[in-house]
Amino acid sequence: MKTVNIILMGFGNVGQAFLRVAQEKNEFCRIRYGLDIKFYSIFEIGGAIHSSQALNTSEVIEKYSSLTMFRKNPLWKPDLKLTSVLDSIKPGVLVECTPSNIKSGEPGLRHIRHALDRGWHVVTASKGPLVIDFRGLHEKAENKHVALKFSGATAAALPALDIALYSLAGAEISRIEGILNGTTNYILTRMKEGVDYKEALKEAQSKGIAETDPSLDVSGLDTASKILIISNALQKTDFTLDDMTVEGIDAIPPYLLNQGRKKDRALKLLGILFKRAEELRLEVRLTVIDSSHPLFGVDGTNKGIVFTTDTMDSITVTGGKSDPKGAGASLLKDIINIYRKE
Amino acid sequence: MKTVNIILMGFGNVGQAFLRVAQEKNEFCRIRYGLDIKFYSIFEIGGAIHSSQALNTSEVIEKYSSLTMFRKNPLWKPDLKLTSVLDSIKPGVLVECTPSNIKSGEPGLRHIRHALDRGWHVVTASKGPLVIDFRGLHEKAENKHVALKFSGATAAALPALDIALYSLAGAEISRIEGILNGTTNYILTRMKEGVDYKEALKEAQSKGIAETDPSLDVSGLDTASKILIISNALQKTDFTLDDMTVEGIDAIPPYLLNQGRKKDRALKLLGILFKRAEELRLEVRLTVIDSSHPLFGVDGTNKGIVFTTDTMDSITVTGGKSDPKGAGASLLKDIINIYRKE
Numbered sequence: 232m233k234t235v236n237i238i239l240m241g242f243g244n245v246g247q248a249f250l251r252v253a254q255e256k257n258e259f260c261r262i263r264y265g266l267d268i269k270f271y272s273i274f275e276i277g278g279a280i281h282s283s284q285a286l287n288t289s290e291v292i293e294k295y296s297s298l299t300m301f302r303k304n305p306l307w308k309p310d311l312k313l314t315s316v317l318d319s320i321k322p323g324v325l326v327e328c329t330p331s332n333i334k335s336g337e338p339g340l341r342h343i344r345h346a347l348d349r350g351w352h353v354v355t356a357s358k359g360p361l362v363i364d365f366r367g368l369h370e371k372a373e374n375k376h377v378a379l380k381f382s383g384a385t386a387a388a389l390p391a392l393d394i395a396l397y398s399l400a401g402a403e404i405s406r407i408e409g410i411l412n413g414t415t416n417y418i419l420t421r422m423k424e425g426v427d428y429k430e431a432l433k434e435a436q437s438k439g440i441a442e443t444d445p446s447l448d449v450s451g452l453d454t455a456s457k458i459l460i461i462s463n464a465l466q467k468t469d470f471t472l473d474d475m476t477v478e479g480i481d482a483i484p485p486y487l488l489n490q491g492r493k494k495d496r497a498l499k500l501l502g503i504l505f506k507r508a509e510e511l512r513l514e515v516r517l518t519v520i521d522s523s524h525p526l527f528g529v530d531g532t533n534k535g536i537v538f539t540t541d542t543m544d545s546i547t548v549t550g551g552k553s554d555p556k557g558a559g560a561s562l563l564k565d566i567i568n569i570y571r572k573e
Numbered sequence: 574m575k576t577v578n579i580i581l582m583g584f585g586n587v588g589q590a591f592l593r594v595a596q597e598k599n600e601f602c603r604i605r606y607g608l609d610i611k612f613y614s615i616f617e618i619g620g621a622i623h624s625s626q627a628l629n630t631s632e633v634i635e636k637y638s639s640l641t642m643f644r645k646n647p648l649w650k651p652d653l654k655l656t657s658v659l660d661s662i663k664p665g666v667l668v669e670c671t672p673s674n675i676k677s678g679e680p681g682l683r684h685i686r687h688a689l690d691r692g693w694h695v696v697t698a699s700k701g702p703l704v705i706d707f708r709g710l711h712e713k714a715e716n717k718h719v720a721l722k723f724s725g726a727t728a729a730a731l732p733a734l735d736i737a738l739y740s741l742a743g744a745e746i747s748r749i750e751g752i753l754n755g756t757t758n759y760i761l762t763r764m765k766e767g768v769d770y771k772e773a774l775k776e777a778q779s780k781g782i783a784e785t786d787p788s789l790d791v792s793g794l795d796t797a798s799k800i801l802i803i804s805n806a807l808q809k810t811d812f813t814l815d816d817m818t819v820e821g822i823d824a825i826p827p828y829l830l831n832q833g834r835k836k837d838r839a840l841k842l843l844g845i846l847f848k849r850a851e852e853l854r855l856e857v858r859l860t861v862i863d864s865s866h867p868l869f870g871v872d873g874t875n876k877g878i879v880f881t882t883d884t885m886d887s888i889t890v891t892g893g894k895s896d897p898k899g900a901g902a903s904l905l906k907d908i909i910n911i912y913r914k915e
Binding site for chain 1: 594598601602605606730731732735736739740741742743744745809867870879884885886887888889890891892893894895898899901902903905906908909910913
């Protein structure tokens, strides 16, 4: 049995979902993978719940999951510093789930750097740090011989990154097309059914699919961040968001909307990596696809991605829970894959 | 740069395709993965081409790829024993590509045991050894701390096994449905279009899709072997072919054929893993699916697989080259994944 020490950064939707999944799967991880997963700290703004004896996670879930209650936990330590915890425990995995800021990368970027510097593995659901400094973080991890994994930051439970990096190892990937954002795909699906944009957005918000401030999703920037991270990881590129043409769904030209409403056609927001004149390019583009396209049936909050390769033909993967639970499960997956014997 | 020593067993379609892919990708593997792949021996019936200085693989491909010429290679050593080669080189990877016998597992079973016993990793495209003694080989590999990988034995370039073992780590998989055999799927697709069984089979043979003796494919036993290997690897079951109900496509009941010919319906040969009364069961079943099924559009020689999970929802992967080149590429993938740093 191998013990895996965890520090969790951020106790919002994804952080909480991760704690729940890890708790529910504790026994399964012991039996199937020989891993004993222990939480030592859960950081939130202003401090952390921390114990040097490992936390009773089921108690945290049952009694202290609301943020008001969270800070009333007897183990709440205001002003506790991440660095002091990192230095006081045998290195394990820092799980980064703080809100993602794609302009600054903070606060996740700082957390991840601290952890890697001290020989901790990092598993992150935050896109921001990877959008801002993928290369730097990757090199830091390499130099320290630790893992930096980020399934949860690309398409949660959809194994986009696993396929790119693992299943297609050795193949050259010439093109990627992905429906990588469930919110925009839901809105586009409803618009095909005749609902107008504002109505569809309101509906998505009332169902908890879209956030109160949906701008990151509907502007295409969330999709852009994901295809950018996939490209920088897979193709060793060094793209920033400024290198990309990014379309959103908030102002769709009427002719595209009409084309997408035809039978056997659909309008999709695709994150695309492609080659032009031997140079790799990235963009997010509103695209009308027909029924022969492998992503044609990917509707509602579903996601999907197609890889075109030289030796393995084209591979398409679709599905995967597009919610905090799926993201939590993908964080757990990354942890298992760091430690397991093959 | 890490050197990877290879012994290749079998120089038929898959063995040759693997040598070609490895040769074409030699430089890519050096640059992208820091791996220098070197071939020392290629075994065929009666002996091997072998050199203690590593083989000139491009010369073997250009001049000695036909089996008649193969044995005229100046490095051909009749009666060379695998065990003596295994003992004379620093351990690397034994790549097993001999014809698969699902009754005895031989000759692959013997090759794999020899290699694992001597601390060599094994990558295999042969189903036979895994069908006959999955548990024994798996334990041997574990005890010797080496890898046993077999993407090429389950669905070639379709990453069925990667997703099961790697991308869904931590999730519990309650059901798997796969179209795992390109030949039968091609014949069923043509039969839906109105062609009768004998005609469709003949067509598949003339196109090189079906073999001269197609019995393993059309009886469902190839599909059965693949779902059995996936189950034994993923669910730690210990199934044999005798535990399974296996249908083929060589005597399809007319009512199924008629149902499958309806619009928005298709008749597919599915390898299925499912639970009944808390017990895992395996079968190969002719199944009429409708257009909402994620494998509905998987036609011709294409393959696909759907995993139903508890935490990650349902994941479907389709595509992947269904030919020797795809199988060769999947062997190379397994090798890269054994050696690469994450």
